[in-house]
Amino acid sequence: MLKQMKRLKIVQRLTRLFFQASATLPVKKKQVMFESYSGKQYSCNPRAIYEYLKAEETDYELIWSVNRDYVKEFQERNIPYIKRLSLRWFFELARSRYWVTNSRMPNWLNKPSHTIYLQTWHGTPLKKLAADMEDVRMPGTNREQYVRNFHEETANWDYLISPNPYSTEIFKRAFQFHKEMLETGYPRNDQLVNGNTEQTIVRIKKELEIPLDKKVILYAPTWRDHHNAGPGSYHFDLKLDLERCKEQLGDDYVVLMRLHSFITKAPDFSEHNGFVFDVTKNQDITELYLISDLLITDYSSVFFDFAILKRPIIFFTYDLGEYRDDIRGFYFSLEKHAPGPIVKTTDECIQAIERAFKENDERKYEAFYNKFCLLDDGKATSRVVQNVFKAGE
Known part of the structure; x- marks a missing residue:
């Protein structure tokens, strides 16, 4: 050494x-x-x-x-x-x-x-x-x-x-x-504004071989500073039960898995082929936003960009207290200002997905958009x- x-x-x-x-x-x-x-x-x-x-x-x-x-x-x-x-x-x-x-x-x-x-x-x-x-x-x-x-x-x-x-x-x-x-x-x-067309969405889905007849969920969590095996080697512990999600949502949805670029040791998603598509390495995430009907994330900045599209966002924050208080610290209260529900278990996440297109706090979302997205023209x-x-x- x-x-x-x-x-x-x-x-x-x-x-x-x-x-x-x-x-x-x-x-x-x-x-x-x-x-x-x-x-x-x-x-x-x-x-x-x-x-x-x-x-x-x-x-x-x-x-x-x-x-x-x-x-x-x-x-x-x-x-x-x-x-x-x-x-x-x-x-x-x-x-x-x-x-x-x-x-x-x-x-x-x-x-x-x-x-x-x-x-x-x-x-x-x-x-x-x-x-x-x-x-x-x-x-x-x-x-x-x-x-x-x-x-x-x-x-x-x-x-x-x-x-x-x-x-x-x-x-x-x-x-x-x-x-x-x-x-x-x-x-x-700019692409989220200028490229948000049906033609573009269909083209990207076909390129990635994503079914055209199902809603698309993008799961894009951030990395954890303390989940590592040394400098430059980060792993991700998957807490979302994909098998459970498939049982409840598989008829109507597919999931795009997008891990952070820092992750060097990723979970194996092959057993969920047809329901889960691993898009970590082969696509600009902006194009993934365009084809996604709903975003699941945690503390990643992706939700600020996705909010431009005014589509549902769910925050799967199973380690919220630890991450906020011990690992990184936040600039504002996610509980107060997140433009979507905060959930901590797979079942809560599934329930939030099922409600996502029926319930929406428009005033909270609009306030978030006005603070963070107004320059995105x-x-x-x-x-x-x-x-x-x-x-x-």
Whole structure:
């Protein structure tokens, strides 16, 4: 273990030197490097910005940073990419004029002075972030180190996208961000406004081989900081009894399982084929929102985005007290403000699903929508591009 750590430090030192040397070469003024969830997906705000720039037929050179285990989708879509952490990646990253990512870059890389770093982030926060966290339960770090590393990274950001005024206030404080905040709404959510059509929904369902004659439930829980087997290795303990759900709901519903990108050890859903579809790795979650009639989640920020569609949301929060009080902490009371029922058992969840299309607290939902979703008008990407790329020309 000690030898591995020493070897890693040597590699980091050498690649840092290579990166710094590459940064002294002429900058590629029209090159944009995109990355989503540390290179694991073609998704989220970076995807929306990439597709907007591509559709505009600009002269930007658009390249994706991709984890070597996730290149297949980029190959199939014929999307230009570079394998993350390869020598070419360091070389091109150092010379790029723009970086666009929704998660943090490696801490040991210093952004070149010629690079404009657009941090899109990836959600409206319910869970406390960075400096607002009272304790850090992630392996391999402690609160002081985690916050210090986080703030070293945020010092590199030139722009940060915020989905609403609520998030702007939190981001500035928790991230210690003092540069330009773009309170534009999230580019990824433009599709929920502009692409919410029957034609689009049917197309996506056919691509995923989802039955057209059944309602679709999307189950998208978050990760648990303390459910791990070491740094970067998180597991998910499935508490929803899928067999029970199938018995009660299987005639009318199917379930899409979407686990968090941090989960490296996932449950096996194969015994529920035909009722449960595992869509964790192969689809942008925005497209899953569009085809889903109902969302089940817990503390994930997905419910802020799904609320744009004004469809039912159920909160399956079997560990609410522990997660809120001991693990992460919340910015507001989920019990008071959640735009849907809170349940803690499978039977309660099934009952909530059966009532979902008959009962709805419209006033509570509307208040939630007005606070968090008003900027989601289908034009967020355009506002971001105007502020970052048009301004930089």
